[in-house]
Amino acid sequence: MSNKVTKExxxxxxxxxxxxxxxxxxxxxxxxxxxxxxPDGIDxxxxxxxxxxxxxxxxxxxxDPVYVGHSHEFFKELGLDDSLAIAxxxxxxxxxxxxxxxxxxxxxxxxxGYALSIFGTxxxxxxxxxxxxxxxxxxxxxxxxxxFNNRRWEMQxxxxxxxxxxxxxxxxxxxxxxxxxxxxxxxMHALGVESTRSLSLFSSRSETVDRPWYSEGSQSENPDxxxxxxxxxxxxxxxxFLRVGQLELxxxxxxxxxxxxxxxxxxxxxxxxxxxxxxxxxxxxxxLTEKLLTLASEFRARLxxxxxxxxxxxxxxxxxxxxxxxxxxxxxxxxxxxxxxxFDPYFQPWTGGGRHFSFFNQPLxxxxxxxxxCGALKPLLNEKSRAKLDCLVEGFSSVMREKSNKMWxxxxxLETLDIELFNQLLALMMKTHVDYTLFFRQLSNMPKxxxxxxxxxxxxxxxxxxxxxALWLNAWRERLDPNVDMAEISRRMKQVNPKYTxxxxxxxxxxxLAQKGDFSLIYELQxxxxxxxxxxxxxxxxxxxxxxxxxxxxxxxxxxYSCSS
Numbered sequence: 001m002s003n004k005v006t007k008e009x010x011x012x013x014x015x016x017x018x019x020x021x022x023x024x025x026x027x028x029x030x031x032x033x034x035x036x037x038x039p040d041g042i043d044x045x046x047x048x049x050x051x052x053x054x055x056x057x058x059x060x061x062x063x064d065p066v067y068v069g070h071s072h073e074f075f076k077e078l079g080l081d082d083s084l085a086i087a088x089x090x091x092x093x094x095x096x097x098x099x100x101x102x103x104x105x106x107x108x109x110x111x112x113g114y115a116l117s118i119f120g121t122x123x124x125x126x127x128x129x130x131x132x133x134x135x136x137x138x139x140x141x142x143x144x145x146x147x148f149n150n151r152r153w154e155m156q157x158x159x160x161x162x163x164x165x166x167x168x169x170x171x172x173x174x175x176x177x178x179x180x181x182x183x184x185x186x187x188m189h190a191l192g193v194e195s196t197r198s199l200s201l202f203s204s205r206s207e208t209v210d211r212p213w214y215s216e217g218s219q220s221e222n223p224d225x226x227x228x229x230x231x232x233x234x235x236x237x238x239x240x241f242l243r244v245g246q247l248e249l250x251x252x253x254x255x256x257x258x259x260x261x262x263x264x265x266x267x268x269x270x271x272x273x274x275x276x277x278x279x280x281x282x283x284x285x286x287x288l289t290e291k292l293l294t295l296a297s298e299f300r301a302r303l304x305x306x307x308x309x310x311x312x313x314x315x316x317x318x319x320x321x322x323x324x325x326x327x328x329x330x331x332x333x334x335x336x337x338x339x340x341x342x343f344d345p346y347f348q349p350w351t352g353g354g355r356h357f358s359f360f361n362q363p364l365x366x367x368x369x370x371x372x373x374c375g376a377l378k379p380l381l382n383e384k385s386r387a388k389l390d391c392l393v394e395g396f397s398s399v400m401r402e403k404s405n406k407m408w409x410x411x412x413x414l415e416t417l418d419i420e421l422f423n424q425l426l427a428l429m430m431k432t433h434v435d436y437t438l439f440f441r442q443l444s445n446m447p448k449x450x451x452x453x454x455x456x457x458x459x460x461x462x463x464x465x466x467x468x469x470a471l472w473l474n475a476w477r478e479r480l481d482p483n484v485d486m487a488e489i490s491r492r493m494k495q496v497n498p499k500y501t502x503x504x505x506x507x508x509x510x511x512x513l514a515q516k517g518d519f520s521l522i523y524e525l526q527x528x529x530x531x532x533x534x535x536x537x538x539x540x541x542x543x544x545x546x547x548x549x550x551x552x553x554x555x556x557x558x559x560x561y562s563c564s565s
Contacts, residue, residue, distance in 0.1 A: 060161025302329025
């Protein structure tokens with residue numbers, strides 16, 4: 001198996017025949033299917049999957065699909081012509097219909113199983129069979145893998161109907177959550193944060209599903225009504241959708257020798273991770289042990305960088321379990337995510353998330369996932385190599401701290417972080433009730449007076465607090481490099497402190513209008529999010545560069561929400 005690609009995408013892909021030319025199914029061709037699976041992919045009911053790396057499964061098309069949107073920038077990156085997005089055969093395929101596809105495209109998709117660890121603790125309770133053999137992609141089905149401009153991408157439909165891992169659910173995603181994921185993936189990319197990408201979004205004109213949600217004006221912690229929602233399918237794209245939980249599943253089986261092929265399946269999965277995600281970093285000629293140790297080191301580097309970037313832009317994953325942690329070091333699975341507006345180190349948008357997955361606790365959550373990842377490799381290693389792996393785990397927190405300190409220094413325009421100055425700032429930010437994004441952007445304007453920061457304050461500070469801010473501002477300005485022009489420091493700060501952030505109360509109207517067939521706000525948000533660091537029109541600034549109104553602070557579905565999607 002090799003990920004060294006020789007095909008290149010055409011200059012422009014106009015139709016599915018052109019798309020078929022770049023097809024290359026490394027996962028299907030190099031890993032093993034569930035031996036009990038049906039070849040035709042008609043496998044839509046919950047059951048235990050005891051072995052194999054994937055289950056062939058056919059998506060269930062949504063009824064009466066309508067085009068909602070696509071990512072113009074990502075189309076361009078892939079070499080897809082914009083006209084393809086509204087072509088009938090493209091719409092059929094990416095709304096779940098895999099019939100009549102041109103060769104060598106496959107007419108069956110695939111779903112994968114994985115295990116679950118929550119903050120480092122193994123769980124099987126979420127599996128309907130209480131064995132761990134029924135947990136995996138319940139409504140996400142990969143349908144295409146190909147090489148575009150010498151880079152491999154996998155395309156996955158979210159909301160494409162049930163799989164054997166559906167746990168009795170309907171396998172659908174609602175338009176609300178699909179709009180959120182469609183928008184945020186491209187926003188994260190524009191922020192410079194590694195993420196899955198958005199290809200397209202289709203909704204159904206007639207098919208709905210009931211989901212618990214919040215009534216208008218509700219301040220309830222949990223949903224208080226059942227609401228009918230249009231179903232939708234968003235196509236998300238990544239170099240792979242391989243997760244820590246996937247490696248973990250095969251390691252658990254190998255650890256107890258669950259079946260004769262358990263150890264070989266674990267080794268195959270580890271090597272596939274290397275080929276899909278780390279082929280440029282890991283020499284294929286190395287012995288297995290060296291490959292795995294290098295894999296662990298490279299993954300540590302990517303994961304610590306990823307979480308550092310989350311903190312930089314105010315992102316909170318909300319539910320950073322091992323099954324939501326990509327082995328490629330990208331942001332994966334946008335369910336109960338949110339962005340910190342009102343600054344709170346323990347910001348957590350998901351009502352079921354708890355403090356362990358809150359905003360400032362994400363480095364520790366990442367460390368727990370990394371421990372799970374390294375533990376999953378151990379059955380393939382001898383005692384000496386396991387000790388080296390333990391050293392990598394022990395060094396995670398120091399690497400994380402070094403990167404985050406560098407990031408905070410950059411946000412503050414400093415060469416190195418002054419820890420005392422930074423801690424003073426955090427205390428002031430909490431006492432003053434600041435908006436995370438607005439504050440750092442206003443600071444990037446090199447303020448001379450506390451009043452220059454006022455746009456980012458939710459409450460007017462008293463005189464004593466103003467004096468504290470004045471002292472802090474003076475201390476901060478004294479620590480700026482005197483050899484660098486203030487305008488240059490400001491420019492650098494504005495490259496790491498975005499002007500426009502994700503504000504849930506401005507997303508809600510977009511998906512509510514979309515449910516009525518009006519997609520105009522989705523397109524407007526696409527434009528705003530495409531350039532989050534840039535100055536935009538006065539109209540856009542007035543609408544999107546402002547504090548959250550008071551009425552949304554405890555609003556269900558805005559300030560907090562369940563994982564219902």
